[in-house]
Amino acid sequence: MSSFSAKRVRADLTVFGRGYVRSRVGLFFSLIFPIILILLFGAIFSGNGTSSIPVYVQNNDNNSPASQAFIKALNSTNTMSITLAPAGGNFSEYLSQHSGSEGIVIPSGFQSDVTASPRVPVSVTIYGNPTTSTNGIVTGVTDAVVDAFNLHLANASATVTTQSVSVASKTYKYIDFLVPGLIGFSVLTSPMFALVNISSQYKRDKIFKQLSLTPMTKTEWLISKIMWYTLLTIVSFFLMTAAGTILFGAHVDYTLAIIPFLLLGPFLFVSLGMLVGTVSKSVESAAVVGNLVTFPMMFLSGTFFPVDTMPAYLQGIAHVLPLYYVIDGLNNAMIYGNYTADLIDIAVLVALSVVIFGLAVRFFKWRED
Amino acid sequence: MKKAYGALQAVDGISFSVTEGQVFSLLGPNGAGKTTTIEILEGLREQDGGEVRVLGYDPWKQGYELHKKIGVIPQGFKFVDYATPKEAINYYAALFGVKVDAGAILKKVILEDSANVYFSKLSGGQKQKVGLALALVNDPQLVFLDEPTTGLDPQARRAVWEVIRNLKSEHRSVLLTTHYLDEAEELSDEVAIMNHGKIIATGTPAEIIAQHGTGKPGESLEDVFVKLVGEEATSAAEAAAAPQTASRRRW
Numbered sequence: 169m170s171s172f173s174a175k176r177v178r179a180d181l182t183v184f185g186r187g188y189v190r191s192r193v194g195l196f197f198s199l200i201f202p203i204i205l206i207l208l209f210g211a212i213f214s215g216n217g218t219s220s221i222p223v224y225v226q227n228n229d230n231n232s233p234a235s236q237a238f239i240k241a242l243n244s245t246n247t248m249s250i251t252l253a254p255a256g257g258n259f260s261e262y263l264s265q266h267s268g269s270e271g272i273v274i275p276s277g278f279q280s281d282v283t284a285s286p287r288v289p290v291s292v293t294i295y296g297n298p299t300t301s302t303n304g305i306v307t308g309v310t311d312a313v314v315d316a317f318n319l320h321l322a323n324a325s326a327t328v329t330t331q332s333v334s335v336a337s338k339t340y341k342y343i344d345f346l347v348p349g350l351i352g353f354s355v356l357t358s359p360m361f362a363l364v365n366i367s368s369q370y371k372r373d374k375i376f377k378q379l380s381l382t383p384m385t386k387t388e389w390l391i392s393k394i395m396w397y398t399l400l401t402i403v404s405f406f407l408m409t410a411a412g413t414i415l416f417g418a419h420v421d422y423t424l425a426i427i428p429f430l431l432l433g434p435f436l437f438v439s440l441g442m443l444v445g446t447v448s449k450s451v452e453s454a455a456v457v458g459n460l461v462t463f464p465m466m467f468l469s470g471t472f473f474p475v476d477t478m479p480a481y482l483q484g485i486a487h488v489l490p491l492y493y494v495i496d497g498l499n500n501a502m503i504y505g506n507y508t509a510d511l512i513d514i515a516v517l518v519a520l521s522v523v524i525f526g527l528a529v530r531f532f533k534w535r536e537d
Numbered sequence: 538m539k540k541a542y543g544a545l546q547a548v549d550g551i552s553f554s555v556t557e558g559q560v561f562s563l564l565g566p567n568g569a570g571k572t573t574t575i576e577i578l579e580g581l582r583e584q585d586g587g588e589v590r591v592l593g594y595d596p597w598k599q600g601y602e603l604h605k606k607i608g609v610i611p612q613g614f615k616f617v618d619y620a621t622p623k624e625a626i627n628y629y630a631a632l633f634g635v636k637v638d639a640g641a642i643l644k645k646v647i648l649e650d651s652a653n654v655y656f657s658k659l660s661g662g663q664k665q666k667v668g669l670a671l672a673l674v675n676d677p678q679l680v681f682l683d684e685p686t687t688g689l690d691p692q693a694r695r696a697v698w699e700v701i702r703n704l705k706s707e708h709r710s711v712l713l714t715t716h717y718l719d720e721a722e723e724l725s726d727e728v729a730i731m732n733h734g735k736i737i738a739t740g741t742p743a744e745i746i747a748q749h750g751t752g753k754p755g756e757s758l759e760d761v762f763v764k765l766v767g768e769e770a771t772s773a774a775e776a777a778a779a780p781q782t783a784s785r786r787r788w
Contacts, residue, residue, distance in 0.1 A: 173634075175631060175634070176631065176632050176634075178631075179627075179628055179631030179632055180628070180632075182628070183617060183620055183624060183625075183628045184617070186619065186620065186624070187617050187618065187619035187620055188619075190619035190655070191618065191619050373613075373615040374611045374612075374613070374615065375615060375616065375617075377581055377611055378609070378611055378614075378671075379632075380581065380600075381579060381580075381581075381604045381607075381609050382604065382629060382632040382633060383601065383604065383605065383632060383633060383634070384632045535580070535581045535582070535600075
């Protein structure tokens with residue numbers, strides 16, 4: 169049998185890479201298309217960067233000083249952006265007319281009740297859907313403001329207070345997650361779609377048979393493809409992070425911990441694409457199976473949205489998708505600097521890659537039997 | 538040599554040998570088993586029974602050694618779209634670890650004018666010639682050409698013939714399959730006619746005409762072929778019909 173030859177791999181890499189660049193279609197999808205996605209999603213989500221919750225407030229107390237002080241206190245929490253609704257009138261109706269989901273009503277007599285002696289209990293009404301997280305925030309913040317008011321009125325001061333410690337020095341923006349997510353997207357899609365197509369087409373056109381009549385081995389052929397897509401991934405990585413940081417101020421840590429993912433990703437998905445293409449009977453069925461494997465990963469692995477914002481059952485699915493570990497690893501390396509968590513991602517990817525590469529080589533038929 | 542695909546006996550016990558430096562043609566209608574035979578000889582498929590030796594090698598087990606000494610164009614040769622004939626030759630040379638003069642090979646297959654045209658832009662005949670060129674990169678002793686002229690226009694066919702004659706003049710052996718009888722008659726030193734996985738006639742074109750023909754003057758190999766394969770078809774139909782009637786009676 170033949171031994172591994174770097175010269176043959178290089179010869180194959182030259183012909184394949186040259187053809188890839190010349191056809192331009194592949195280059196568009198592997199390098200340009202991910203940049204377009206960054207521009208698109210970056211523009212959509214970075215416009216209104218404030219995370220405050222829109223809240224409508226109806227002040228039925230004739231703009232009394234106490235009610236105004238209350239609204240000012242709400243405003244100073246910086247969690248709500250307050251819009252004043254006209255006094256009186258049906259507030260529920262007003263909310264639905266303005267597509268508002270959160271509202272607070274200050275009753276008439278607020279000032280006189282809180283300043284009366286003896287004091288008369290008064291309540292502020294909160295509107296909203298209790299099952300939503302925004303309503304929880306509005307209720308909690310309003311309660312806190314009310315407590316502060318009560319303490320102030322009782323001339324007391326709080327015995328138990330809270331103090332917050334910031335966990336990270338920076339706050340993360342959507343674009344910070346989008347860049348590694350879309351790098352993962354490109355690590356997945358460009359080798360998967362290409363290899364599914366090439367492997368089924370070369371089989372149909374008997375190009376594999378022909379190559380089997382040369383001293384090149386199928387492992388050499390596959391390694392040349394892995395090298396090409398690794399190269400593309402590295403170029404794509406720098407283009408995408410540049411677009412993200414320059415245009416949208418994305419935060420990227422250029423650390424060595426990124427490298428394993430830029431190598432393991434293409435290794436894994438070239439092998440997986442090869443496996444899908446090679447076990448399929450025709451070019452058409454290969455494309456169908458390829459899409460079935462690729463699409464769930466494309467959307468559920470944290471490409472466009474961080475996985476921990478998804479419902480629990482979808483998170484469960486995400487954890488069995490190989491791409492999840494590429495994106496999670498990139499997030500840990502590029503955003504959090506959590507290298508211990510990276511080790512787990514790397515371990516999972518190494519195991520998956522070795523198994524899938526092995527299966528691809530095993531089932532990939534160079535010649536017939 | 539034998540090879541079955543499920544119930545279909547594609548190659549049903551054939552035996553032949555090719556003399557060094559000669560052009561040997563395997564003829565037969567579509568589905569006769571020519572491509573299966575040639576792919577077994579190339580080491581692309583394993584035979585079910587019999588013994589195969591090509592240049593002294595067992596093609597299936599010693600393919601790696603054999604492939605350095607043979608050249609092959611598969612039926613309907615295709616290559617990477619965005620590579621030129623010249624690049625294709627240099628690629629193969631690197632794979633075989635040999636140094637070649639791409640220009641000289643292109644000249645040999647009469648393709649030097651299209652040396653730098655992408656494969657996808659070449660005509661059918663030119664594509665086939667790229668296949669021929671690649672088959673010659675490793676300076677093979679034996680060249681397998683599986684229907685090298687199918688689908689080509691007459692001019693391109695003649696050009697491929699020219700190349701095959703050149704191969705012979707360089708003392709390379711050629712194993713050719715074709716269903717163009719004029720081509721076989723024109724080029725071959727020896728011919729075997731296959732039908733339904735069996736060899737039904739063998740010899741030089743002249744011998745076959747003499748043995749199996751009607752003896753009329755001016756009879757071509759094609760006339761004899763049609764007669765032979767036609768007889769086979771008739772007797773096969775009779776053979777197939779006979780047990781049917783028998784089984785009908787039983788029911």
